[in-house]
Amino acid sequence: MTDEFFYGVTLSSSHQSETWDPEAKAEYPRSNKLVIRQALLGPDAKPDELNVIQVEAMSLQEAVKLPVAVLKVGESRHVRLDIEFPDAPVTFTLVQGSGPVHLIGHHLLGALLEEFEDMEEMEEEMLDE
Amino acid sequence: MTDEFFYGVTLSSSHQSETWDPEAKAEYPRSNKLVIRQALLGPDAKPDELNVIQVEAMSLQEAVKLPVAVLKVGESRHVRLDIEFPDAPVTFTLVQGSGPVHLIGHHLLGALLEEFEDMEEMEEEMLDE
């Protein structure tokens, strides 16, 4: 079964980094996926300050660390990202600026993938009969 | 069966908050999901005023309350959100500004998920025969 949850986190001077790592806390293994839809600079952000969100995540062959959003009042307060993280852990850090930056998206628990795997196994069992 | 409906709500000084909670009104239980595609500041909004939409919703582990849209005439009148709320209730509040802010999206009643669950049950029954 696939479950889906709203996801929202706020980074600021007082909470500069957040790690998404649901597998570390899980009682039994399920696949997890995080989708970040947008980054939004809060209404009280300082004018003229560049706010930079950096992400650390695993790619196919290596760990990657790079900025994913650069936000500034009057220039780009909202950024649509639609970035997907199929593997935990993922760390978001406010590496420049004082924010607050709100990251909004959703968290999928038990991916659709499993459904197809199940179907495939079922098919194979049917063919074996 | 999955049903889908257009969804639109307007927040302003005279209607600052709206709670989406179809399950509370339902006669029999079906899953519900709300997708907000965009927030739009109406044509008569005041210039130079920041309008802030805050959302309160459940994430996997806790209730989350954060801004999802910051709108201002001449700067960002339209914001594409594409945020998904798989669980009711969700409350949208115009916490700053006088709007009007229009939230537009769609409401899914009886999610696709059920279809896959049905298929899975069916598969299991077939394998048991």
Place this chain on the structure above:
Amino acid sequence: MTDEFFYGVTLSSSHQSETWDPEAKAEYPRSNKLVIRQALLGPDAKPDELNVIQVEAMSLQEAVKLPVAVLKVGESRHVRLDIEFPDAPVTFTLVQGSGPVHLIGHHLLGALLEEFEDMEEMEEEMLDE
């Protein structure tokens, strides 16, 4: 079977309103869905004029009438909407400004939904045997 068609309509002073209502014209019932991808202010639109597109459509419980796009030369000529109308009729009206405003999207005839319903019926029939 699901058919899909490109959809485009232009609203202006001389054609201020358009109703999408394919079911009214259909010989036999099929589900219809309209997806509007973008609203675009034409190249000859007047500068400094606000153009407002209003939509009237059914939501789950009531008819809704609200603006979906506010366009202005030099500010927002293109707006990505991605709004979906699973039920006809839908009426688009240029309630302010002289346009032209082009609404672009696609029309689905016989939704994917039917496919799943068919599958579900099939499953039920198989289980009944």
Place this chain on the structure above:
Amino acid sequence: MTDEFFYGVTLSSSHQSETWDPEAKAEYPRSNKLVIRQALLGPDAKPDELNVIQVEAMSLQEAVKLPVAVLKVGESRHVRLDIEFPDAPVTFTLVQGSGPVHLIGHHLLGALLEEFEDMEEMEEEMLDE
């Protein structure tokens, strides 16, 4: 089987029009679909010039001819379109400006639709047994 290809075409004063018509060249019939993700004004485009891309395509009931992108250096160099053309032929024309305008997307050959039709036929045959 569904095949998918990257699609890119450049329109300019020296190549003002491009027709996408894969079926005309095909040896055996397969469904085709073109998705245009974005229009991009090239880095050497003239400042202060409006560039307009017009599309001609079939809708459900008639041929449609309308602008889909209006581009200008410093105002809107990139436009996200996500417009889908399920039927060839489609003609893109640079009706105003000297470009270059790059249209970028992908081309689907043998749509997912067929898969569902096949599944349905298969289901029907199973029920007939």
Place this chain on the structure above:
Amino acid sequence: MTDEFFYGVTLSSSHQSETWDPEAKAEYPRSNKLVIRQALLGPDAKPDELNVIQVEAMSLQEAVKLPVAVLKVGESRHVRLDIEFPDAPVTFTLVQGSGPVHLIGHHLLGALLEEFEDMEEMEEEMLDE
């Protein structure tokens, strides 16, 4: 089975070009697909400099080489692309400007396509019985 990975690469004066070619390194053949969600000009990019990302990839009938992103501080720091490359190799080159430009997306290994092909083969075998 379909695997999915976060993908991120940075182009700058010191690393102007990157070729994505997972098949060249693969031990056994699996289909690969690269999706680029956004291009982002890094926080330390020079003001007033145009940064141009060019892509070289195969389309259905020929190799295509064209710009996909034009970035400039204060004008367009973030560009949403959503371009899909179903065939390796794909080469991204920073042909103008000094960057850094971050390309962010995901890499699919063993496409959904295979699932459908498997299902189709299974269906054919069932019908042949």
